[in-house]
Structures are given as C-alpha cells and as structure tokens.
Amino acid sequence: MSDSRPLPRIGPHQLPNRVVLAPMAGVTDRPFRTLCRRLGAGLVVGEMVTSDSSLWHTRKSRLRMDHGGEPGPRSVQIAGGDADMLAKAARLNAAMGAEIIDINMGCPAKKVCNKAAGSALLRDEALVAEILETVVAAVQVPVTLKIRTGWCADSNNGVRVARIAEEAGIQALAVHGRHRQQRYGGEAEYDTIAAIKARVGIPVFANGDIDSPAKARRILDYTGADAVMVGRAAQGNPWIFREIDHYLRHGQRLGPPKDEERAGVLRDHLAALHDFYGAHMGVRIARKHLGWYLAGDERFDDTGRRALRATFNGLESCHAQRHFIDELFRHDPTATLNRIVRAVASDGICAA
Numbered sequence: 094m095s096d097s098r099p100l101p102r103i104g105p106h107q108l109p110n111r112v113v114l115a116p117m118a119g120v121t122d123r124p125f126r127t128l129c130r131r132l133g134a135g136l137v138v139g140e141m142v143t144s145d146s147s148l149w150h151t152r153k154s155r156l157r158m159d160h161g162g163e164p165g166p167r168s169v170q171i172a173g174g175d176a177d178m179l180a181k182a183a184r185l186n187a188a189m190g191a192e193i194i195d196i197n198m199g200c201p202a203k204k205v206c207n208k209a210a211g212s213a214l215l216r217d218e219a220l221v222a223e224i225l226e227t228v229v230a231a232v233q234v235p236v237t238l239k240i241r242t243g244w245c246a247d248s249n250n251g252v253r254v255a256r257i258a259e260e261a262g263i264q265a266l267a268v269h270g271r272h273r274q275q276r277y278g279g280e281a282e283y284d285t286i287a288a289i290k291a292r293v294g295i296p297v298f299a300n301g302d303i304d305s306p307a308k309a310r311r312i313l314d315y316t317g318a319d320a321v322m323v324g325r326a327a328q329g330n331p332w333i334f335r336e337i338d339h340y341l342r343h344g345q346r347l348g349p350p351k352d353e354e355r356a357g358v359l360r361d362h363l364a365a366l367h368d369f370y371g372a373h374m375g376v377r378i379a380r381k382h383l384g385w386y387l388a389g390d391e392r393f394d395d396t397g398r399r400a401l402r403a404t405f406n407g408l409e410s411c412h413a414q415r416h417f418i419d420e421l422f423r424h425d426p427t428a429t430l431n432r433i434v435r436a437v438a439s440d441g442i443c444a445a
C-alpha cells in the first residue's frame with residue numbers, strides 16, 4: 094500500500110512527504126502556513142505576490158511577503174505577465190529569503206497589473222517559454238510552476254506547457270486538473286495530469302478537488318504524480334495533511350482530532366492571526382476561518398452552525414473571540430450553543 098518511490102525533491106530541498114498546501118490568496122498567510130506545516134504539510138506555498146514591485150509598499154503586499162520565523166523551504170509565489178518584471182520580483186524575493194520561487198500560471202483572474210497573467214498566459218506558449226527561461230536565469234534558487242490543464246476544453250495544452258517548463262529549467266510542476274475557462278466549476282480531471290507526468294521527468298504535484306486520504310491515494314495511483322496539492326479541503330481542516338500522509342504511508346485512516354486538540358489548534362490559530370495582522374484586521378480575518386472550522390464541526394447541526402457563525406461575526410475584539418472559542422469547547426454542544434447565544438444577547442461575551 095505504501096509508496097516505494099523516492100519522495101519528491103525540489104533542487105536541494107528534499108520534501109518529507111507527498112502532501113503540499115496549495116497557494117491560496119486570502120488564505121495561505123503565514124499563520125495558516127505555519128499551522129498546516131505543523132500538522133503535516135510537507136511543503137506550503139504562500140499567497141501570490143504581484144510581480145510589480147512598485148506595489149509592494151502596501152500593507153497587503155508586505156504581509157503576503159512576510160515569512161519571518163518560518164521554517165524552510167519557504168516558497169514564494171509570484172504572478173504577472175512580463176518576463177523582466179517577474180525576474181526582478183524573483184530576484185528581490187530570493188534576496189529577502191525565498192528558497193523556492195513559484196510562478197503562477199494557474200489563477201483564473203484575467204489580469205494582474207493590466208497584463209495577461211496567471212492561467213491567461215497558457216494561451217501564449219512562446220511567452221510562457223520566455224517568462225520561465227528569464228526567471229530561471231535570474232535566481233539561484235529553484236523555480237517551480239503552477240498551471241492548469243490548459244486554456245480551454247479544445248486546447249488542453251498542459252502537456253506542451255509542461256515540456257516547455259522542463260526545458261526551461263523548472264524544477265517541479267503543480268497541475269490543477271481544470272482548464273482555465275472552467276474556473277472552479279465542474280469536476281477536476283486527472284487524465285491530463287497523468288499525461289503530463291508521463292511526459293516530464295520533474296516532480297509533478299496533482300491538484301484539484303483532493304479532499305480525503307483515500308482520494309489522495311487514488312489520484313496518486315491514477316496519475317503517477319509525486320505528491321498531491323491540497324487547497325480548499327484544508328480550510329478549517331488543517332489536520333488533513335497528517336491524515337493524508339498517514340494513509341499514504343500506512344494504508345490506514347488516522348482518527349479525527351479530539352475536541353481537546355481542535356480547541357488548542359483554534360486557539361493557536363486565532364492568536365496567530367491577531368498577532369500577525371493586529372487586532373482590527375486579525376478579528377475580521379478570523380471570521381472566515383471560524384466559519385470553515387464550524388462547517389466541519391459535527392457537534393452542531395446547520396442551524397446551530399449558522400447561529401454560532403453569526404454570533405462570532407458580531408464579535409469585535411480579540412478577547413471576545415478568544416472567550417468564544419473557550420465556550421465552544423465546553424462539554425455539551427446544545428448547552429454550548431445556548432450559552433454562547435445567551436451570553437452574546439446579554440453582551441456578556443463582547444466585553445473587550
């Protein structure tokens with residue numbers, strides 16, 4: 094059952110397993126990356142950073158590029174459509190400590206800085222080659238690439254792009270099993286990923302709709318990919334990395350985390366968000382994460398989850414959010430729900 098092939102390697106970086114956190118703007122910030130790594134992700138990729146360095150003074154860009162204290166290898170994703178700007182962005186990020194530069198040709202957003210970028214680039218294979226060669230030549234650190242299966246259903250040119258990437262010196266390739274025009278609709282397909290893996294010698298990471306240990310095993314077997322890359326299924330469920338890793342190694346399911354551990358992880362995540370973003374922004378960013386955690390909390394039904402979510406979204410201080418998490422994990426779920434709703438109604442939980 095376990096995979097006897099060597100674990101993937103990106104340049105000098107030997108990955109400890111076959112489970113990678115996908116880059117997600119607005120999600121894979123430093124607090125979340127740190128958590129996912131702690132819970133078993135073998136590689137984590139940051140949120141995409143624009144290649145236009147004149148925009149890097151904004152707080153958003155500075156936070157996206159903040160890898161302070163993170164263990165290696167630190168992979169920084171850059172996005173843009175101009176080879177020289179991407180090369181400059183790669184050089185600057187490498188100088189700031191990036192150990193892997195990842196290029197985004199997978200995002201369906203049409204433009205970054207008024208130029209074709211992300212998966213829009215896949216339509217222009219000559220430009221893809223120019224960008225990849227220029228960026229690889231610009232930095233000493235390994236460069237990786239993230240793509241979709243192609244531009245549209247009639248032009249799934251992922252295999253050609255993968256060959257271009259390998260020839261340009263790209264050292265690992267993540268492939269999302271949808272073409273660009275699907276955006277996030279429909280289901281991911283894995284035939285193109287299998288075809289790509291069969292045609293290149295560099296590590297290939299299969300991505301798209303992988304949401305369980307069994308599916309990870311199935312997709313690795315089906316595509317021959319070297320690792321799976323998990324995005325949305327990790328939201329509110331950072332334990333998925335160790336669960337997949339365990340299943341891939343031993344062929345057996347690891348049990349879900351106990352409430353005590355869930356409580357600890359939520360507390361740590363919340364504290365890291367408050368610390369990283371500051372109180373005002375941290376409290377707001379915590380709301381979407383709590384919503385994702387609640388979605389997977391089987392102690393509550395949909396109505397209960399909705400009530401809890403609405404309650405949490407009304408909290409305005411770090412203290413109130415911390416108090417909420419403490420309440421959430423006190424014994425009996427129905428009593429918990431009632432207590433939280435009552436406490437908020439009487440403003441008891443909102444005191445800063």
Ligand SMILES: Cc1cc2nc3c(=O)[nH]c(=O)nc-3n(C[C@H](O)[C@H](O)[C@H](O)COP(=O)(O)O)c2cc1C
Binds near residue numbers: 116198199
């Ligand atoms: C909220 C969100 C933000 C994303 N941001 C990025 C990004 O910054 N760079 C990128 O290459 N892909 C981005 N993606 C795409 C994911 O990396 C991934 O390819 C996609 O979600 C499919 O994987 P999944 O089914 O495991 O979520 C984003 C996806 C989501 C849902």
